[in-house]
C-alpha cells in the first residue's frame with residue numbers, strides 16, 4: 001500500500017449526514033406515482049391445509065384492488081431450484097402463496113392490495129380462512145430426543161480417545177447449556193416497494209443484505225430474465241442476518257406489481273417479522289477433562305438445534321472447541337430436531353455465538369474445578385495452531401487480546417472466590433471469555449472511475465447494512481488514488497452494479513474492499529502509464545511500487561520532488577476518465593487458518609435481594625487484522641457487545657405450543673437491551689499485521705464482538721452470586737430460584 005492518509009484513521013460515516021437528516025431512503029420510503037399498498041394475512045395455525053379462504057368481504061371494501069391467495073395469483077415457478085437463493089440451506093424453500101399447505105404459524109396466506117395502506121390493513125382483517133388442522137410439533141425442548149444429523153454441517157471425526165481420556169482425567173466438568181429462540185429486531189421493518197416498468201421489467205427497493213441474491217431469486221420465481229429485474233437496497237436499517245435470504249415481502253410485492261401493472265409496496269409489521277427466520281433454540285452438552293494443572297485432556301461438545309420441516313439450517317457451532325484449545329482428545333456432534341416452525345436463519349455470528357457461549361462457560365466451570373484463574377486456564381491451553389486442520393493462523397494476536405484486555409479491565413485485582421466482591425447492596429462479579437470467528441473472504445467485483453477533474457466513483461452491488469461500508473469503500477479509493485474523501489462517491493446496494501455477495505459474515509471489507517483495491521490499482525497502473533509517457537517525465541521507468549499517489553499527484557517514493565500531477569497526466573494523455581472493473585478472490589491454498597479473535601472481560605453488579613443484573617463494564621479486546629476505520633469498526637464491536645448482553649440477559653422468543661406460535665412478537669415482550677441496560681464498553685483493537693490474508697491485510701469485524709460476550713456475562717454472574725445458570729437468558733427469576 002501507499003503511504004496512509006485515510007486508512008486506519010478514525011473517520012465518520014460518509015453517509016452520516018444523509019442518515020440523520022432523513023435523505024437516506026429505506027425500502028418503504030420510495031413514494032412512486034400510483035403506489036398501491038399490500039398487507040399480508042398471516043396463518044393462525046402451525047400445520048394443516050387451507051380448506052377455504054373467504055375474500056369477498058375484503059374485496060368489497062372501497063379502494064381494494066385485489067386479494068391474492070394460492071387460488072388467485074399469477075403463475076410462478078414450481079421447482080425447488082427456482083426458489084433457492086445464494087445461501088439457501090438444503091431442502092425445499094418456502095414458497096409464499098404457492099399452495100394450500102400450512103408449514104408454520106404466521107405463514108402468509110393472502111395479500112390484500114389497496115389504494116391506501118389503511119384500507120389494505122382493514123380489508124386484510126376481513127379475510128377469513130377455514131383450515132384443516134393437523135397436529136403440530138413446535139416445542140424444541142420436548143422433542144430434542146428426536147434429533148438427527150443434518151446434511152448441511154459435518155463435524156470433524158473424533159481426535160484421539162476422548163472417552164478414555166475423560167474417564168482418567170483428574171478434573172472433570174460435565175454440563176448442559178441451553179439457549180432459546182431469538183429473533184433479529186432491526187429498527188427497520190421488512191418492506192419492499194416494487195415498481196412495474198412499462199417494458200415488463202421490475203425495479204424493487206427491498207430491505208435486504210443482498211440485492212443480487214434478491215434479483216436472482218425474483219428472476220427465478222417469476223421466470224424473468226435477470227436483466228429485467230433490478231433490486232436496490234442503498235440503505236438498510238439493520239438486519240443482523242435476517243436480510244441475507246429473500247424474505248416473503250419481496251415476492252409478494254413483485255407478484256402484485258406484475259399482476260396490477262403498477263407500483264406496490266408491502267411492509268411487514270413488527271409482529272410479522274417474528275414469522276421470519278430466527279436463531280434456533282439449542283442445547284449443548286459439554287464434557288471437559290483436564291489434569292490437575294488444568295491442561296485439557298478431553299473435550300466433548302454435542303449440539304442439538306432445531307430447524308423447519310422443509311429445510312435443514314445450521315451453522316458450525318461445535319468445531320470451535322476443537323480448533324481453539326490445545327487438546328489431544330476431542331469429539332464433536334451436531335444434530336437437529338425438525339419442527340413446525342419457519343426455517344431458522346443466520347443471526348449475528350451464527351454458530352459462533354452459540355458455540356462460544358457453551359464452550360466458554362464450560363471453560364469457566366473447569367477453571368473453578370481446577371482451582372485456576374479463568375484467564376490462566378485459557379493461557380495454559382493456548383494453541384497457536386488451528387487444532388482441527390493442524391495448520392497455523394495467518395495471524396493470531398489472541399495472547400495480546402488477553403493481555404491488553406485484562407490490563408485495561410484490572411483483572412489482576414479479581415478475588416477468585418465467588419460472592420466475595422460487593423458494592424453496597426450489589427454483588428460484583430467479574431467474568432471473561434474468548435471469542436473466535438472465521439475471517440472469510442468471498443469473490444467480489446468493484447468498479448472505479450476517475451474523472452479528469454479529480455472526482456472518483458466506486459461501485460459494487462453489495463449492501464451497507466450499517467457497518468460503514470460506504471465509508472470503507474471511500475477511504476480505500478481516496479487512499480489509493482490520492483484524493484480527499486470528499487472527491488469520492490461510493491455507490492452500492494444495487495443489483496445492477498458489479499457482482500458482489502450478500503453483506504454478511506463480517507466479510508464485506510475483505511471481499512469488496514479487496515475488489516476496490518484491485519480496481520483502484522488498475523486505475524493507478526493506467527495513470528502511471530500516462531505519467532510515464534509525458535514529455536521529459538520525472539517518472540520515466542518507474543514501476544507501480546516505486547511511486548506514491550497522494551494529494552492529486554504521483555511521486556517517486558525515493559524522491560518526492562520527482563512528481564507529476566494526475567490532472568496533467570490525464571490532460572496530456574487525453575484521458576477524460578479512467579474506468580476499471582476488477583474482481584478479487586480469496587487465496588485458497590489452505591495453508592493457513594484465517595480467524596479473528598477476542599478476549600471479553602465483563603463486570604456485573606447484581607442486587608442481592610432482587611437479583612437485578614446490570615452489566616456495568618465490558619472490555620472487548622479484538623484482533624482482526626488491519627482496522628481500516630477505528631470509528632466504524634469500533635461501533636461494530638459496541639453494537640455486537642450490546643447484542644451479547646441481550647443474548648445473555650434479555651432475548652427470548654417464547655412460544656405458546658398449544659397454538660405452535662411465537663407469542664412475544666413485539667418489543668414490549670421481546671426484550672432487547674435499551675440504553676439503561678448498557679454502561680461502559682471499552683473496545684480495544686489489538687495490532688495484528690497480516691500480510692498473507694489479502695493485500696489490505698484486513699479480516700473484517702462485526703460478529704467477533706458478540707462471540708464470547710454472553711459467556712463472559714454468564715461467568716460474571718456466577719462469580720458474583722455463586723449460582724450457575726446454564727439457561728439463557730439469565731433472568732432474575734432463574735437467579736432467585738433455589
Ligand code: MOS
Pocket residue numbers: 209239240241242244346347348349350503504505506
Ligand atoms: Mo450476518 S448473521 O452474516 O448478517
